[in-house]
Amino acid sequence: MNLAVDSPWLLWGLLLNGLPLLNQGMRLHDQPWLTLLPVDRLSQALSLLLKLVAMLVITSLILGLAGLHRREQSRERIGKGAHIVLLLDRSNSMDDSFAGRTPEGREESKSSAARRLLTEFVQHRQADRIGVAAYSTAPLFVMPLTENKTAVEAAIAATATPALAYTHVAKGLGMALSFFQDQPLTGSRSIVLVSDGAAAIDKDDELKLRAWFQQHQVRLYWLFLRTANSPGIYDVAQDARDDNAQAMPERYLHQFFSSLKTPYQAYEAESPDALKKAIADINELENQPLHYVERLPRQDLSGVCYVLATVYLGLLLAVKFLEVKKC
Amino acid sequence: MSETIFYRLLWQTRAVHPGAHAGKLAGAGQLFQHYDTLLARPDPRRIDLRASVLDPLQQFQVRSYQQHSHVNVYMMADMSASMCYAGRADKQQVVCQLLSGLAQSVLGYGDKFGFIGCSNQVQPHCLLPLSQQWQRIAAFLTDFKNTPFIGSAQGLLSAWQYLSTHRSLVFLVSDFNFPVPEINQLLANLQPHQVVPIVLWDDDEYQNLPSWGLMTLKDMESGATRLVCLRPALREKIIAAYTQRQIQLKNCFRDHGYEPLFLTDGYNAGSINRYFQQRAA
Numbered sequence: 157m158n159l160a161v162d163s164p165w166l167l168w169g170l171l172l173n174g175l176p177l178l179n180q181g182m183r184l185h186d187q188p189w190l191t192l193l194p195v196d197r198l199s200q201a202l203s204l205l206l207k208l209v210a211m212l213v214i215t216s217l218i219l220g221l222a223g224l225h226r227r228e229q230s231r232e233r234i235g236k237g238a239h240i241v242l243l244l245d246r247s248n249s250m251d252d253s254f255a256g257r258t259p260e261g262r263e264e265s266k267s268s269a270a271r272r273l274l275t276e277f278v279q280h281r282q283a284d285r286i287g288v289a290a291y292s293t294a295p296l297f298v299m300p301l302t303e304n305k306t307a308v309e310a311a312i313a314a315t316a317t318p319a320l321a322y323t324h325v326a327k328g329l330g331m332a333l334s335f336f337q338d339q340p341l342t343g344s345r346s347i348v349l350v351s352d353g354a355a356a357i358d359k360d361d362e363l364k365l366r367a368w369f370q371q372h373q374v375r376l377y378w379l380f381l382r383t384a385n386s387p388g389i390y391d392v393a394q395d396a397r398d399d400n401a402q403a404m405p406e407r408y409l410h411q412f413f414s415s416l417k418t419p420y421q422a423y424e425a426e427s428p429d430a431l432k433k434a435i436a437d438i439n440e441l442e443n444q445p446l447h448y449v450e451r452l453p454r455q456d457l458s459g460v461c462y463v464l465a466t467v468y469l470g471l472l473l474a475v476k477f478l479e480v481k482k483c
Numbered sequence: 484m485s486e487t488i489f490y491r492l493l494w495q496t497r498a499v500h501p502g503a504h505a506g507k508l509a510g511a512g513q514l515f516q517h518y519d520t521l522l523a524r525p526d527p528r529r530i531d532l533r534a535s536v537l538d539p540l541q542q543f544q545v546r547s548y549q550q551h552s553h554v555n556v557y558m559m560a561d562m563s564a565s566m567c568y569a570g571r572a573d574k575q576q577v578v579c580q581l582l583s584g585l586a587q588s589v590l591g592y593g594d595k596f597g598f599i600g601c602s603n604q605v606q607p608h609c610l611l612p613l614s615q616q617w618q619r620i621a622a623f624l625t626d627f628k629n630t631p632f633i634g635s636a637q638g639l640l641s642a643w644q645y646l647s648t649h650r651s652l653v654f655l656v657s658d659f660n661f662p663v664p665e666i667n668q669l670l671a672n673l674q675p676h677q678v679v680p681i682v683l684w685d686d687d688e689y690q691n692l693p694s695w696g697l698m699t700l701k702d703m704e705s706g707a708t709r710l711v712c713l714r715p716a717l718r719e720k721i722i723a724a725y726t727q728r729q730i731q732l733k734n735c736f737r738d739h740g741y742e743p744l745f746l747t748d749g750y751n752a753g754s755i756n757r758y759f760q761q762r763a764a
Contacts, residue, residue, distance in 0.1 A: 187700040188565035189660035194720045203710035480696035
């Protein structure tokens with residue numbers, strides 16, 4: 157149970173439990189000779205019970221005052237699911253619609269569509285541990301891997317704030333990968349990269365990312381939210397001069413991802429429906445047994461103590477009302 | 484002046500001093516007892532000529548009469564803590580009333596009155612030697628009213644040492660809330676005397692308990708407490724237990740030849756008089 161108290165010195169108050177044994181706390185009626193009265197089992201039991209209840213009142217009050225709590229605990233759990241890090245692009249262009257305009261009327265921006273669909277995704281995957289990271293010019297640490305779905309949904313909802321500047325995908329990936337450090341290797345691990353553009357990755361970063369992907373055994377899903385009339389990831393350059401990482405970052409990023417030793421899947425979504433399909437696809441793929449340790453936070457039990465004390469006191473009060481008042 | 488208690492004796496007293504009660508002694512009286520010779524009883528006024536003529540030995544016969552003699556009356560009171568009980572009547576007050584009423588009656592009869600108060604032992608300051616002086620008794624009574632009742636009734640067992648060696652009338656006032664063997668021992672010690680056990684009980688002790696409710700009872704002597712969950716069934720059981728105790732006490736007293744008098748409603752000279760009317764000779 158791992159119970160603990162905040163102020164152990166107050167536990168000396170438990171000695172007060174001797175009081176109900178000394179004093180019943182009821183009006184005493186004189187009786188010349190108790191031996192004459194017949195022995196009554198019910199009265200004996202009730203007398204014992206009242207003493208016990210009085211002791212419980214004192215105990216729960218003292219424990220409440222001392223601040224009884226259950227320490228933080230970890231519990232091993234087995235579920236079907238994965239460790240998933242949602243890596244969200246927070247560049248300006250994400251706030252545009254799929255048509256590449258500022259959304260008007262019933263149009264939906266890419267980021268809000270992603271938000272909506274990812275929230276649904278998270279709601280479906282109850283057994284997963286999900287983390288959230290975002291990136292723009294610099295990576296943003298949003299939410300570590302956790303089984304708390306409410307927190308994850310809140311983290312996804314938090315990306316509704318206006319987007320930031322540019323796209324620095326290498327740093328974002330580094331941040332997402334760092335989530336898997338010091339985590340037990342169970343179930344499958346994956347990063348879902350949601351972005352609408354790409355950027356060139358320099359050689360140093362490329363080496364590091366390659367090593368980390370291998371080290372942490374992380375699958376990568378890239379949801380590329382393609383804006384109309386922009387280059388896609390499968391596009392081939394028309395001109396050999398344009399065939400470089402600066403001109404076609406999407407294509408080169410895709411090539412880099414494909415060259416990783418870990419599984420990689422890219423989805424090119426040009427509309428919310430396509431995005432939905434891609435997410436359903438990921439949902440299908442990521443279902444392996446997962447062994448993880450759930451951490452239960454410290455639980456304050458003093459409230460429970462006070463409630464118990466109140467209930468018991470109520471009992472004693474009721475008994476007090478039942479007391480004979482004559483003499 | 485309270486109502487006189489008309490006590491009567493079951494036996495003929497042998498006391499020398501003239502008094503109000505039928506005695507064994509021959510002397511001045513109204514009731515013919517027997518003939519004596521003039522030499523044995525030189526009282527020429529009482530010579531019975533007819534009996535003298537009929538006497539074969541030709542001696543003067545003198546009529547002798549039964550003399551009424553006095554008797555010593557004691558009151559022995561239990562001064563234990565349980566006698567402090569105050570229900571319909573305060574038992575301590577009842578003891579004082581009894582003391583006062585009895586003393587007045589005894590002085591009215593011309594007898595001597597003594598008092599012995601006992602708690603854990605006989606209380607020296609609650610001893611009133613045989614006396615016929617009302618002032619003395621009244622002074623004692625004033626002191627006695629302020630005496631606290633404490634402890635147990637163990638002193639009753641040794642109180643017999645303070646009684647006269649002559650057969651006396653002893654009013655034994657107690658609630659008799661102690662075990663029967665002790666009562667037996669107490670009565671055995673008092674065997675030479677005529678004992679009137681007055682049992683002070685109170686209806687509030689058992690009859691007038693409420694039918695429902697929780698009640699914590701405290702033993703007045705030991706201080707022990709007990710929670711009682713009152714309900715009609717238990718109330719009946721308590722009354723039955725007290726009735727049983729009453730029968731037990733009666734049997735115990737009758738074994739020693741005494742009839743107890745239960746005073747459950749405070750001091751009442753009428754019920755004491757009724758007691759004597761029904762039982763004494």
